[in-house]
Amino acid sequence: GLDGMQRNSKKARGMPECECNHGCTMCIGKITQRMNIIIYLVSHQWEQWKRAYLRRSPRKGERMLLRYHDQDVPCRVVKISEAGLYTVRWPPDEKDLKPGEKMLAKRSIPRKSLRFRDVRFPRSWAKWLVHHLNLVEGGVAEVAYRRQLMRKKIAFAVWTRTRNNNSKFHFVPTSWS
Structure with a gap:
């Protein structure tokens, strides 16, 4: 490593304790x-x-991620139009609101802008x-x-x-x- 310092490897959580260096x-x-x-x-x-x-296809009330200004924003599907466009609001729940923040909604979102959480x-x-x-x-x-x-x-x-x-x-x- 740089300056003679070695990187400590992190072991996976839940792995058994041992005395090895690997x-x-x-x-x-x-x-x-x-x-x-x-x-x-x-x-x-x-x-x-x-x-x-x-x-x-997402259903009404389902939590998803909206691609908005190069970020994935957690949202909730509020309405699905007959044309297959979605109305979403974020944050998904009122408990997620920060002090002074308002619930935002966006209409006519195509499916390609929404994705499910992993x-x-x-x-x-x-x-x-x-x-x-x-x-x-x-x-x-x-x-x-x-x-x-x-x-x-x-x-x-x-x-x-x-x-x-x-x-x-x-x-x-x-x-x-």
Whole structure:
């Protein structure tokens, strides 16, 4: 690091205490290919559900995020017109008002300016994985770590595959053999 100072790595919340220098993720034992496939399938099912959920049309009274002056502002859908345009107000609830602030509303908002708040991986699913895969070292925090590690490995595999396929020298003439 700069000036001889080292950066302290933060361990994931809920990981077991240990004396290693790598942060507690190094102490977690290896898992079998079968366990990896189960985590992959559950994560894939979750991502499919999440994509479908976030793509759906908002309903009246639902909390969303409005893209307003390059910021995501929490809001609530108040009305939906027949043309598919939304009327929203923010802040979403009166309890969110700051002293002296007024509730604002905006009409004729297209769907592309609204998005749902991000949805987290359900804790009940993580507990199910811990129980069925016997992930006792890190518990629920280990599931998040394993899912993140798996996503990185998949992204790297996709990156190397596309990099190799887009290479200038991907096609080698037969005369070179």
